[in-house]
Amino acid sequence: MILHSYADLMLGQLPQIIDEFYDRMLSQSEFKHFFSSEQQIKHLKALHESYWTDFWTLDFDEAYQERRKNIGLVHARIGLPLKFYFEGMVLFGHLFREVFRTLKLEDFDLLEAFHMRIEQEIAIIVDSYNQRKEAVLEEENLRLAAPLSQIWDDILFLPLVGILHKKRLKEVSRQALHKVSEVSAKVFILDIKGLHHLQLEEAKGLLQLLKAVQLMGCKALVSGISPIMAQTLLELDIRLKEIDGQSSMKDALNKAYAFRNLKLVNLQELAI
Numbered sequence: 692m693i694l695h696s697y698a699d700l701m702l703g704q705l706p707q708i709i710d711e712f713y714d715r716m717l718s719q720s721e722f723k724h725f726f727s728s729e730q731q732i733k734h735l736k737a738l739h740e741s742y743w744t745d746f747w748t749l750d751f752d753e754a755y756q757e758r759r760k761n762i763g764l765v766h767a768r769i770g771l772p773l774k775f776y777f778e779g780m781v782l783f784g785h786l787f788r789e790v791f792r793t794l795k796l797e798d799f800d801l802l803e804a805f806h807m808r809i810e811q812e813i814a815i816i817v818d819s820y821n822q823r824k825e826a827v828l829e830e831e832n833l834r835l836a837a838p839l840s841q842i843w844d845d846i847l848f849l850p851l852v853g854i855l856h857k858k859r860l861k862e863v864s865r866q867a868l869h870k871v872s873e874v875s876a877k878v879f880i881l882d883i884k885g886l887h888h889l890q891l892e893e894a895k896g897l898l899q900l901l902k903a904v905q906l907m908g909c910k911a912l913v914s915g916i917s918p919i920m921a922q923t924l925l926e927l928d929i930r931l932k933e934i935d936g937q938s939s940m941k942d943a944l945n946k947a948y949a950f951r952n953l954k955l956v957n958l959q960e961l962a963i
Contacts, residue, residue, distance in 0.1 A: 693804040698747040700794070701787070708786045709739050715782060722775060743783075746808065756815055763819025773820055777813075784809055837866040845877040846947050850940075852885030860896045867900060871909050878947040879904045882940050884915025894923045901934070910950055911935060914943035 713732060716722045742762075749755050766776055787805065790796075840848045847870055851863070871879060881901065883889065889897075901911040914937040916924075924934070937943035948955055 693798075693800050694747050694808060697796075697801060701747050701790070702744060704790050704794075705740060705743055708783070708790065709736050709743075711786055712739070712779070712782055716779065722778075746812070751808070751811065759812060759815045760819040763816040763821075764823050766816070767820045767823035773817065776816065776820070780809060780813055837863040839866060839870050841870075841874060842944075843948075843951065843953065845875060846880070846951065847871065847874070847876045847878070848880045848882070848944075850882040850885060854887055855889065855893045855897075857892070857896075860893055864896065864900045864903075868903055868907070871904055871907055876909045878910045878912065878950055880912045880914065880940075880943045880947055882914045882943065883920065884917070884940070886915075886920075889920045889923050891923060891926060894920070898924070898934075910947075912937055912943045912947060914938070914940045 713736065717732075745755065745758070766773070784806075791802070837849060837851075842848045847867075849863070849867060855863070867879070870876070879901075881897070883897070901913065904911045912935050916934075916936050935946075937946060945955060
């Protein structure tokens with residue numbers, strides 16, 4: 692209610708405040724790099740006019756907060772550094788306080804309400820921004836969870852590196868089975884040499900993946916089984932002959948090519 696009571700007065704000052712804001716921000720080369728064209732600046736000024744009009748005239752209800760969340764999502768989607776938002780809010784706060792002084796507005800309740808709303812705005816938008824960034828990072832991590840390569844028309848190769856936790860195992864299995872079906876793969880090579888360790892639950896999951904691959908009519912090969920990993924597999928009462936294990940990635944590739952009547956040839960030998 693306090694902000695609303697000053698709305699008409701502040702909106703009358705808003706065009707001047709926005710012009711001053713862009714004059715100062717565009718003096719920074721880093722900011723100018725992101726916003727260079729006159730048309731873009733004109734569009735942004737209109738957005739800021741709408742933003743601050745809402746600030747002074749609307750109630751801080753659920754609909755209002757959702758609109759602010761969308762601002763954070765947009766900032767994250769276009770890749771605008773969060774520091775620009777912080778710097779912008781600091782500068783706008785400074786410009787509004789300059790207007791307060793010019794107009795000799797010494798209402799303590801106004802200052803308190805203004806700063807409280809600014810803090811609320813920042814909290815909502817930054818939280819929304821960070822959630823969007825975290826979601827993008829999670830999507831990228833899932834994409835990299837199973838770095839599948841199609842090394843021949845119907846031969847797939849999946850090297851696993853690092854830690855294989857439950858969530859990653861689920862994503863690995865999903866992507867692998869989808870790819871086997873998509874390309875009608877005849878050979879699937881799984882290399883586990885780069886895994887830090889292999890717990891019983893994860894080992895069981897990989898074995899289920901290999902069996903599923905074979906049920907789809909695709910030959911499954913495994914390379915990089917360390918002595919410790921072999922012991923883990925034995926603890927699952929798995930007969931190792933059920934796993935087509937190869938001592939190295941090279942052996943697995945050679946067997947895959949042989950299975951498809953292909954052969955690796957040294958180009959230097961061909962040149963002789």
